[in-house]
Amino acid sequence: MGTTVLDWLDERLGLKDIVAFAKKKTVPDHKYSFWYYWGGISLFFFIVQVVSGILLLMYYQPGPNAYDSVRQITYEVDFGWLIRSAHSWSANLMILALFIHMFSVFFMKAYRRPREFGWWSGLTLLGLTMVFGFSGYLLPMDELAYFATKVGLELPKTLPGVGAVITELVQGGPEIGSTTIQRFFSLHVVILPLLYIPILALHLWLVQKHGNAIPESEAAKPESERRSIPFFPNFLTKDLAMWLIALNVLAIMASMFPWQLGPQADSLAPAPEGIHPEWYFMSQFQALKVLGEVFTGKLAIVGEYLGIGGFTLGGILWALIPFYDHDSKNGRRARNATYIGLAALVGLMVLTIWGYVGVS
Template sequence: MVGDTRRGNKLLGFLEERFALSTLLHLAEKKKVPIHRHSVWYYMGGIAAIYLAVQVVTGILLMVYYVPEIQSAHASILKINSQIDFGWFIRSLHSWGANLMIAVVVLHLFSTYFMKAYRRPREFTWLSGLLLLVLCMAFGFTGYLLPWDDVSFFATKIGLDVAAKTPVLGGIIADLLRGGEAISQATISRFFVIHVAVLPICLLGLLGGHLLFVQMHGMSEPDAFKNLPSAKKTYEKFFPNFFFKDILVWILALNVLFVLVMLAPWGIGPEADPFGAAPIGIKPEWYFLSMFQFLKLVPPMIGPIEGELFGILLMGIAALAFAVLPLLDQGQSKSISKLATAYGVIIAIAAIALSVWGALS
């Protein structure tokens, strides 16, 4: 017993000398989390991070058996699903995990937006977060093609055709991704490299910055809490109080993922036939559905401009305004603050309505 304690103390001493653990612990203990009726939203970033960890682990395991070649990609997924021990489980965790992660990142985005967590000095936390969402969607887009089934093939074709219409760089980017005029072996190779190497490096680097900003600035306080007299403001320590609650929330989030995997293991459609017809009523993944539906609603020509190009421009301007408006809303002007909130509500309602419409039509 005494020997164990001594060995433990020695180990702690060893780690302390090399990694200054007490400084890190001190930092975590100093960080405090405001307690108010919107505190629940402070868990969202952490849930996104735990789902990201699942994606990294399951992604590495899938790479062991997945073959990024046109002739074998579909067969390798069939093999993972039916012949490799727990292959179906790992693949379902990865596919469901991707969807849950994007859903949570979207919730995190809107909760930080409406709590006005983007205000000074957190502008770069906001901007790095937006880039993280773009990267998450790029993960979804590139991963979708890899099983090489008919839906993934044609959805990617539509996606690349739409991207090609984007003014200035759209055509070049679509050509670079496709690796030629048609979707081919070059496309699957490029999507694979982007999905398993380029995006993870970018995402982990960017996330490092995002979390560093969160650590530097601490948790933001919504106006209603900030304006309270100090005697009425309550906080809890990030470590250990909030951190242990974080762990409980992660366990819950992982349980949601496991339940989905068990109840609805991820399937696969018939192998892609590039010369066949696109499946009727083909739709992209839910997180692209609002944009897809919006483009479907735009008439073919608007004056002299092609409808699709007009739609893409309009969505680009709307997204840019959503990114920039928070930088203008710094809390000094009530009208700008109200405008930012109203704009967020409009974007959220439009995205939900268009997605539901797209899913039902």
């Protein structure tokens, strides 16, 4: 029966060709192979986001009823709290997995020729994922969401000329209100997915086309000493085992530490103590805070430009790394790139921890 169904499908869809192709594909096997799973783990959390997001859409109401609809999801709808909690936790775990993925491909030098577009499409996905996070954070319209978004929207305001226009455009008025929720909602559920899916498809196609990069220590070995495993079924089975671990971590976090809903946002109330953005924006927040303490009074604007300019320039240089370190022939550049990666990793971690110490 099973074979008949498979044959029926194969005649129409060419399934066996896909399996034969997957069997031919191999994945390098060496002591750093563990890092090859992180792109797949990010993909797993993305799928969770899509499924749980669609379920939340069944009850969520953008606009003036936003808070009440999230209250209903959290306290009245069966398992609503779990779906909401899974969506929020999975968003955070996805960003964490993405950072691990980005730094591991960086240290494996997988941005080098011919994988530059894999690097750039990945960076675009990371940027879009962070905008997903920022736009989603406001949607429940509780106190924390409101004030954290307010702090976040102060940033573009400082940009010369265009700043006020951007804030007005994003906010839909002088204050965060129903129009802002409507705009963040369309960004979160329509505009971002429309941009995201084709870029993700390109990213995955490029990985498929070029295969996994190998680290320099592996590339230095003669070809006869390098090991690899078939993608199907060997690597895929290991990938699925990783997904199972990711699912367990998510289930534990979402059920043991349910995502909270604070009191309804009140624009007239004073901001609660220690308001800060989500952890993945904490490094920028802290850098601006420190610069704000160094440059005071009339010089405050200099501090803001230095902060925003520094992060923008850092991001651009990070994206351009394949032009600097493009092959294994230049050992000095390869070493420098590794130092740049280490400095970026340590810098982001120090600023983030420092930021949390400052607000606690």
